Amino acid sequence: MELLLSSRGGALLLAALLLRLGLISGACPCEDPSLCNPIAGTRDFEVFVFQVSGKSWKFYDWSQITTVAIFGKYDPELMCYAHSRGARVVLKGDVSVKEIVDPAFRTAWINQKVDLAKKQYMDGINIDIEQVVAKSSAEYYALTALVQETTEAFHKAIPGSQVTFDVAWSPKCIDRRCYNYTGIADSCDFVFVMSYDEQSQVWTDCIARANAPYNQTLTGYDDYIHMGINPKKLVMGVPWYGYDYSCLSLSKAHVCSIEEVSFRGAPCSDAAGRQVPYRIIMNLANSSITGILWNEEQKAPYFEYRDPHGTIHQVWYDNPRSISLKAAYVKEHGLRGIGMWNGDCLNYSGGSVARQQTKAMWEALKPK
Ligand SMILES: *[C@@H]1O[C@H](CO)[C@@H](O)[C@H](O)[C@H]1NC(C)=O
Ligand SMILES: *[C@@H]1O[C@H](CO)[C@@H](O)[C@H](O)[C@H]1NC(C)=O
Numbered sequence: 001m002e003l004l005l006s007s008r009g010g011a012l013l014l015a016a017l018l019l020r021l022g023l024i025s026g027a028c029p030c031e032d033p034s035l036c037n038p039i040a041g042t043r044d045f046e047v048f049v050f051q052v053s054g055k056s057w058k059f060y061d062w063s064q065i066t067t068v069a070i071f072g073k074y075d076p077e078l079m080c081y082a083h084s085r086g087a088r089v090v091l092k093g094d095v096s097v098k099e100i101v102d103p104a105f106r107t108a109w110i111n112q113k114v115d116l117a118k119k120q121y122m123d124g125i126n127i128d129i130e131q132v133v134a135k136s137s138a139e140y141y142a143l144t145a146l147v148q149e150t151t152e153a154f155h156k157a158i159p160g161s162q163v164t165f166d167v168a169w170s171p172k173c174i175d176r177r178c179y180n181y182t183g184i185a186d187s188c189d190f191v192f193v194m195s196y197d198e199q200s201q202v203w204t205d206c207i208a209r210a211n212a213p214y215n216q217t218l219t220g221y222d223d224y225i226h227m228g229i230n231p232k233k234l235v236m237g238v239p240w241y242g243y244d245y246s247c248l249s250l251s252k253a254h255v256c257s258i259e260e261v262s263f264r265g266a267p268c269s270d271a272a273g274r275q276v277p278y279r280i281i282m283n284l285a286n287s288s289i290t291g292i293l294w295n296e297e298q299k300a301p302y303f304e305y306r307d308p309h310g311t312i313h314q315v316w317y318d319n320p321r322s323i324s325l326k327a328a329y330v331k332e333h334g335l336r337g338i339g340m341w342n343g344d345c346l347n348y349s350g351g352s353v354a355r356q357q358t359k360a361m362w363e364a365l366k367p368k
């Protein structure tokens with residue numbers, strides 16, 4: 001850097017480089033400069049996609065998408081394309097809850113995020129803080145303040161911008177995350193409910209279960225609504241991934257006991273399993289020893305396979321059938337919309353089987 005700045009030519013070179021990277025404003029990276037304008041207006045039904053890597057986004061179902069949260073590396077091509085389809089692109093926001101207790105730190109953090117969003121022609125921020133917060137602690141109050149101040153700053157600096165916050169599948173202090181949920185929902189545009197990893201804390205039998213069981217998932221929404229949160233402030237998040245568990249033993253009734261891995265005070269957790277994207281699950285399913293099974297109580301698909309070492313695995317996941325059942329709640333209860341973690345879990349290679357599976361997953365999001 002010093003070397004580059006040592007001459008005037010070097011400084012110009014650096015400026016050109018930063019412009020190309022879109023790191024300083026004035027450099028709209030889109031062919032049509034109007035695509036650098038923030039998206040205004042809201043659509044009735046929100047479809048919120050987390051993007052994590054690569055260029056799979058080119059094959060997303062853009063006819064549905066309203067917001068893409070870029071959790072991987074910023075991609076100006078994605079920004080231009082999303083804007084051409086009327087979809088917002090938002091930043092990821094994560095910060096240590098210990099630091100935000102200091103109001104000056106919050107202001108500095110927010111200003112930095114607003115500047116970054118403006119430089120990158122983005123339309124807001126998705127705040128994803130999954131840290132432990134005790135009820136009525138300093139962090140508890142600071143978190144609500146952070147959300148409120150972030151929303152005010154973004155709405156003022158970027159007209160039409162969107163500020164959202166990610167919450168666990170239930171408001172009951174999941175993973176020791178005790179937040180002021182009503183305060184947070186009131187303070188932002190909407191919350192994204194992460195209805196997955198629902199076995200992160202298991203207090204009963206240590207066995208493999210569904211990532212997002214039907215009743216458990218919907219009970220979480222009932223609880224958010226009963227505490228006074230307007231359904232229009234809730235977006236349902238569904239998983240496009242599942243869990244692969246190695247079974248210590250497997251009963252005839254398909255009960256797979258798993259290793260005891262504790263998590264935030266609970267003796268057993270899905271941390272004993274491995275997260276797998278839907279495209280890999282579909283490959284594993286082809287070599288299953290059971291075929292695809294359905295658990296009626298949890299309303300979720302699963303199957304078993306034997307690995308090269310002879311260990312039996314049980315894989316639990318979501319497919320168009322289980323997602324459609326949960327998505328029906330979105331319409332029945334008038335939620336703001338739906339979304340998934342994450343958009344890049346599907347197989348977009350274009351082979352005929354993959355294409356059909358991928359299309360069915362996108363279709364399952366639609367209100368019916
Ligand atoms: C939650 O936040 C709101 C808005 O800041 C506040 O009015 C309310 O008292 C808070 N509730 C609790 C239980 O702390
Ligand atoms: C979940 O199960 C409980 C208890 O069996 C039941 O009362 C409740 O209605 C169920 N919720 C849904 C959404 O099916």
Ligand SMILES: *[C@@H]1O[C@H](CO)[C@@H](O)[C@H](O)[C@H]1NC(C)=O
Pocket residue numbers: 285286353
């Ligand atoms: C894999 O399984 C799917 C059904 O889950 C089936 O449609 C597909 O033909 C299978 N592919 C191969 C290569 O066996």
Ligand SMILES: *[C@@H]1O[C@H](CO)[C@@H](O)[C@H](O)[C@H]1NC(C)=O
Pocket residue numbers: 279280283347348349350351352353354355
């Ligand atoms: C994606 O699908 C193609 C064609 O259907 C298949 O050949 C490939 O193995 C799949 N990729 C993954 C990662 O599952």
